[in-house]
Amino acid sequence: MDSSELVFTVLGAGVAFYYILKTVRLLKVLFPKFWYTLPGDFFTSMGEWAVITGGSDGIGKAYALELAQRGMNVVIVSRSIEKLNNAAKEIGKATGKRVKVLAVDFTKDHVCESIEKSLEDLNIGVLVNNVGMLPSPLPCKFLDMTTLEQTLNDVVNCNTKSMMQMCRIVLPGMEERGKGVILNVSSGMAAIPFPTYTLYTASKACVETFSQGLQAEYKAKGIIIQTVCPFGISTNMTGYQKPDLITYTPEDFVKTSLAYLKAGDKTFGSIAHTIMGWIIQTVPIQYFQTEKMQEQLIEFVKGRTGITT
Ligand SMILES: NC(=O)c1ccc[n+]([C@@H]2O[C@H](COP(=O)([O-])OP(=O)(O)OC[C@H]3O[C@@H](n4cnc5c(N)ncnc54)[C@H](OP(=O)(O)O)[C@@H]3O)[C@@H](O)[C@H]2O)c1
Numbered sequence: 001m002d003s004s005e006l007v008f009t010v011l012g013a014g015v016a017f018y019y020i021l022k023t024v025r026l027l028k029v030l031f032p033k034f035w036y037t038l039p040g041d042f043f044t045s046m047g048e049w050a051v052i053t054g055g056s057d058g059i060g061k062a063y064a065l066e067l068a069q070r071g072m073n074v075v076i077v078s079r080s081i082e083k084l085n086n087a088a089k090e091i092g093k094a095t096g097k098r099v100k101v102l103a104v105d106f107t108k109d110h111v112c113e114s115i116e117k118s119l120e121d122l123n124i125g126v127l128v129n130n131v132g133m134l135p136s137p138l139p140c141k142f143l144d145m146t147t148l149e150q151t152l153n154d155v156v157n158c159n160t161k162s163m164m165q166m167c168r169i170v171l172p173g174m175e176e177r178g179k180g181v182i183l184n185v186s187s188g189m190a191a192i193p194f195p196t197y198t199l200y201t202a203s204k205a206c207v208e209t210f211s212q213g214l215q216a217e218y219k220a221k222g223i224i225i226q227t228v229c230p231f232g233i234s235t236n237m238t239g240y241q242k243p244d245l246i247t248y249t250p251e252d253f254v255k256t257s258l259a260y261l262k263a264g265d266k267t268f269g270s271i272a273h274t275i276m277g278w279i280i281q282t283v284p285i286q287y288f289q290t291e292k293m294q295e296q297l298i299e300f301v302k303g304r305t306g307i308t309t
Pocket residue numbers: 053054055056057058059060077078079080081083084104105106107130131132133134158185186187188229230231232233234235236237238
């Protein structure tokens with residue numbers, strides 16, 4: 001065999017190997033239950049209680065219901081006490097598990113002392129950092145946001161600081177017991193800098209970087225930390241869009257995404273959103289950042305959500 005033949009053989013083998021790896025990755029996304037099996041008692045084996053921030057509505061409420069169905073007692077933390085009590089009643093009735101409620105506004109400073117006190121004596125196996133807000137109902141440029149100064153503070157407190165504080169409160173118990181699961185809900189859009197959602201995606205990118213670093217620090221302690229990055233979920237935040245091929249109901253999304261719990265420190269949580277994530281990360285970033293795309297996006301969201309201002 002002369003040397004050019006050898007080069008081509010090695011090159012060919014390399015390319016084939018690369019595509020085999022890609023195929024395996026695709027198969028794992030398509031059949032998560034086969035690759036990442038969780039025993040039926042997995043969540044209860046992590047601890048007695050699950051804490052879910054933003055747990056009275058949307059994705060958070062779906063997490064609370066699903067984890068209660070899998071045998072955990074749940075603490076739901078969010079703003080409105082009426083919404084909390086309604087959700088608690090519903091979850092308790094459907095599952096027979098205990099539901100505690102904590103009324104807290106995460107946009108405010110110094111809310112964590114009261115949370116810390118309330119959670120003191122609980123054996124917490126699962127923390128879902130889900131609470132989050134959009135700076136404005138429709139996408140817009142940074143300076144076009146109303147009450148920008150206040151909004152900045154609220155978004156960073158609610159989307160970023162809340163998650164770090166909750167980790168500070170819950171992680172020591174998990175470290176001591178040598179087990180636990182922390183899920184941080186980010187957003188698929190945070191995969192790239194996303195004009196007209198700049199503040200939102202930046203606050204979520206912080207969640208991801210924090211989570212991934214933390215996972216590396218505490219993996220050896222038996223703690224699973226994962227960032228979940230959905231795109232469209234039909235909730236109040238997104239104007240209750242009609243569920244379709246790429247828009248999930250919160251309940252369906254939570255069920256599917258928990259199947260990816262052992263799929264690494266970041267997951268899009270479903271097949272459709274994984275494909276969208278690949279597209280967003282593959283298409284040259286400039287395409288999403290043209291002035292024209294930004295205008296079209298604002299019109300698109302207006303049309304899809306029915307929100308006009
Ligand atoms: N929906 C989507 O398409 C989508 C996509 C990607 C990522 N996400 C992320 O998923 C998470 C949940 O969103 P969602 O769509 O389920 O929203 P949602 O239906 O509007 O629910 C938000 C939950 O958080 C609570 N909450 C909101 N602001 C709060 C505050 N300042 N303090 C305490 N609790 C607060 C709400 O309760 P109260 O009303 O009582 O405060 C509610 O329980 C967010 O982090 C969001 O960024 C959503």
